[in-house]
Amino acid sequence: MKINKNYVYLHRCKKNECERTKSPLFLYLKMLNTKVKDLLHEALEKRTDLFLIDFTISSDQSINIIIDGDNGVKVDDCIFISRAIEHNIDREEYDFSLEVASAGAAAPLTLPRQFKKNIGRTLQIKTQTENIEAELINASQESIDLGWKAREPKPIGKGKVTVKKSAKIAYKDIVEAKVMIKF
Secondary structure, eight states, X not given: OEEETTEEEEXXXXXXXXXXXEEEHHHHHHHHHHHHHHHHHHHHHHOTTEEEEEEEEOTTOEEEEEEEEBTBOOHHHHHHHHHHHHTTSOTTTOOOEEEEEEOOTTSOOOSHHHHHHTTTSEEEEEESSOEEEEEEEEEOSSXXXXXXXXXXXXXXXXXXXXXXXXXXXXXXXXXXXXXXXXX
């Protein structure tokens, strides 16, 4: 295979005959994308505790996969996904680089499954109208329930009183959500 700006030259060899065909680069990338998606889907079906956060293939055939897991992601989980893809793609047909990584502790939460695994932890939630730092109490398929304590002025007299507050926020209203890491 040889890449030249907008075209990929694919070589098919049978016994002593070689055939060279010119193929548009986008078609080549689409074929690679389909192949990797299928292999990734198969690997994630075998490991139901893992789930996909992000998947990209750049024009230089760099494949980037970001995964998360119900119990976190270990190095062995990344190796499992990497091998499931790399060992099933012919290097003679496709030239690519592969990177499999975990979402990371500071990465924003994007899927309901990520929220469910972080119940009981403190989140920083940004919506269109406010920023909230609160404990994640519950997570459903449509929304999250938060709880926190706030200091408010007493209804009568001077001083402040601690009150418990709660909020239910739909996923569609969340601009960004991150787990607060405390040391």
